Amino acid sequence: MPTRKPPSNEPAVDSADALRVIRTAxxxxxxxxxxxxxxxxxxxxxxxxxxxxxxxxxxxxxxxxxxxxxxxxxxxxxxxxxxxxxxxxxxxxxxxxxxxxxxxxxxxxxxxxxxxxxxxxxxxxxxxxSGIRGSFELLRGDMQLPVSAECTTALVVIDGIVSLGGRQLMRFDAVLPGAGETRLGLQSATVVRVRVETPVPDA
Missing domain, CATH: 2.60.120.10 (Jelly Rolls)
Incomplete structure (x- = not known):
């Protein structure tokens, strides 16, 4: 693992609850x-x-x-x-x-x-x-994909045409959902849904 530093092009956001697009390239x-x-x-x-x-x-x-x-x-x-x-x-x-x-x-x-x-x-x-659940889920085809932080930690474009709010996303671009819900447009596309889930302790 290389020495870490925050991505230099990470977009500024108004709050921690805002949706973010990371241009991985x-x-x-x-x-x-x-x-x-x-x-x-x-x-x-x-x-x-x-x-x-x-x-x-x-x-x-x-x-x-x-x-x-x-x-x-x-x-x-x-x-x-x-x-x-x-x-x-x-x-x-x-x-x-x-x-x-x-x-x-x-x-x-x-x-x-x-x-x-x-x-x-x-x-x-x-x-x-360890103790936190991580997973990948492949989503393929043509669809309007609901995106919210409740079910998604990040979405990463693998191939195809993918758009978000009028912006075209390129290969390996990532979307980190905010507090609200939006939709990702897929046309003959493949994206990876990334989930990170912390187990809830038993009452």
């Missing part, structure tokens, strides 16, 4: 510590957290050659192959051949190695603190 890529890839941080909670204190983190990784992943004890990880390039991972000795939009989940303590990559693979990476 304009985020500055940070090199991995081992030099085998790069990461663009889409969002992190808290924004000023460290790897030891963050609750969750969503990022887009460029994986350019085989090699090991860093370990993050105390975290759970969810990785989705976001480019039409085959990506093969070994997780604690178990091989996973990921095709476009396929995903795998594993512990931050796991020994993970990229064993094969054909070209430049890209992966959507969600890390959550």
């Amino acid at each position: 304009t985020l500055e890529p940070q090199p991995w510590a081992n030099g085998r890839g790069r990461t663009r941080e889409i969002h992190c909670e808290p924004a000023t957290g460290t790897p030891e204190t963050i609750t969750w983190r969503l990022s887009l990784a460029d994986i350019e050659e085989p090699g090991p992943f860093s370990q993050f004890p105390g975290m759970e990880r969810h990785l989705l192959s976001a480019a039409p390039v085959p990506l093969q991972l070994s997780v604690d000795g178990v091989v996973h051949d990921l095709r476009h939009t396929q995903s795998v989940s594993f512990s931050g303590d796991s020994d993970v190695v990229t064993t094969a990559v054909d070209g430049r693979a890209q992966a959507l990476n969600l890390m959550v603190r």
